Amino acid sequence: MEKIHRFLSKESTSGIILSLPFIIGFLMFLIVPMLMSFYYSLCDYDILSPPNFVGFKNYITMFTNDDTFWRSMKATLYFALVSVPMRLVFALLVALILYRTTKMTKFYRAAYYLPSIIGGSVAVSILWKRMFAVDGVINHLLGMIGIETSFAWLGNKSTAIWTLIILAVWQFGSSMLIFLSALKQIPSTLYEAASVDGANGMKRFFSITLPMITPTIFFNLVMQMIGGFLAFTQSLIITDGKPMDSTLFYAVYMYRQSFAFNKAGYASAMAWIMLLIIGVVTFLLFKTKKYWVFEEG
Numbered sequence: 175m176e177k178i179h180r181f182l183s184k185e186s187t188s189g190i191i192l193s194l195p196f197i198i199g200f201l202m203f204l205i206v207p208m209l210m211s212f213y214y215s216l217c218d219y220d221i222l223s224p225p226n227f228v229g230f231k232n233y234i235t236m237f238t239n240d241d242t243f244w245r246s247m248k249a250t251l252y253f254a255l256v257s258v259p260m261r262l263v264f265a266l267l268v269a270l271i272l273y274r275t276t277k278m279t280k281f282y283r284a285a286y287y288l289p290s291i292i293g294g295s296v297a298v299s300i301l302w303k304r305m306f307a308v309d310g311v312i313n314h315l316l317g318m319i320g321i322e323t324s325f326a327w328l329g330n331k332s333t334a335i336w337t338l339i340i341l342a343v344w345q346f347g348s349s350m351l352i353f354l355s356a357l358k359q360i361p362s363t364l365y366e367a368a369s370v371d372g373a374n375g376m377k378r379f380f381s382i383t384l385p386m387i388t389p390t391i392f393f394n395l396v397m398q399m400i401g402g403f404l405a406f407t408q409s410l411i412i413t414d415g416k417p418m419d420s421t422l423f424y425a426v427y428m429y430r431q432s433f434a435f436n437k438a439g440y441a442s443a444m445a446w447i448m449l450l451i452i453g454v455v456t457f458l459l460f461k462t463k464k465y466w467v468f469e470e471g
Contacts, residue, residue, distance in 0.1 A: 211442045219439035221432075232443035243444070245419040246427040249409075253335065253423065254402030257342040262394055265346040269353035270383075283351070290347030299341075299411035303328065306337045306412075328413055331420040338408045338421060349394045356390035357383070385468040392467045396459055403452055424448055 215232055217225035236243050272282055292298050305311045306327040316323050327333045360383065368378045406425040409415060415422030424444070432441035 211445060214439050215442035215446050217439045219442075220436040221438045222436070225439065228439075232440045233447070236440070236443060236447065242419060242422070242427060246415075246422045246424045249335065249420060249422055250403060250405070250424040253339060253342070253405060254399060257339045258395065258398045258402045260339070261343045261346045261398060262349055262391065264343055265349035265394070266353050266387075266391075268346065269350045269357060272350075272354060273357050283354070286350055287347035289345045294345065294407050296407060296411055299407055302337065302341050302408075303412045329417055331417055334413050334417060334421050338405075338412060341408055341412075342402070342405070349398060352390055352394055353387065356387040360386045388467045389469060392459070392463060396456060399455060399459070400452055403448065403455070 214225055216227060216229055218228050218231070219225040268286055272279060272286070307313075308324050308326050310327075312327065313323050313325060325333075327337055364382050364386075365378055368382060373381065404425055405423050406429070409421050409423040409426045410429070413421040415426055425448075428441045428444040428448070431437045431444060
């Protein structure tokens with residue numbers, strides 16, 4: 175027994191030592207900053223001066239005396255609720271097209287995945303801004319097909335947000351690869367049995383393919399929805415929240431409060447509200463999971 179106890183003690187010590195880098199990093203770069211952020215959210219803090227505790231004043235001001243906060247919330251919700259479903263539908267369609275293996279399949283998969291890597295970069299955002307400018311490529315292409323226009327896509331409240339949505343949908347590559355992996359896990363015997371029963375392609379898709387990949391759809395939906403709420407670069411670089419705050423995403427407004435207006439305490443309060451919103455949305459998605467996600471066994 176003593177030898178066993180000594181062995182287990184040695185194993186436990188080794189496990190703790192090997193886990194220390196993660197534990198230290200987790201505490202230093204996640205837990206401690208979160209606790210500091212919550213404290214600052216209860217303070218009047220401008221980064222340069224010591225924090226002055228004011229209780230829930232920042233939260234009260236946010237909900238009762240900040241119209242820009244509500245406009246940024248509206249723009250972010252609209253962006254996330256429209257762009258995420260469109261991105262998932264597009265990703266699934268492309269995954270179905272690339273499901274069949276050909277000599278060029280690997281190239282196409284890499285090409286379609288590329289926008290997910292570079293799509294969130296500053297360079298692509300600048301390029302996108304130039305494409306939708308009055309003298310940009312989009313208006314030039316419309317002119318080539320006989321539609322002469324000098325429409326200001328980024329200066330109109332109705333179209334500015336859609337330029338950002340289209341950019342987000344274009345970055346469908348990561349979801350596409352996950353869908354592709356899920357499609358390959360579906361047993362071919364199910365399709366063979368359905369074919370014997372006379373089911374056509376559409377019937378097989380809705381009766382076999384779609385139910386079998388609902389766990390993957392759910393995973394992509396949760397992850398992409400979180401990403402949609404945290405969208406930042408596109409709004410900051412392409413539109414800077416204009417026109418009239420119609421594209422002012424929540425993360426951009428939080429950034430302004432912290433670094434442009436020197437209200438780090440207020441920005442911290444905004445960060446905690448966003449964390450709460452994401453938590454509630456994720457909770458609601460998990461509550462609906464039992465109604466439409468097929469989980470074998």
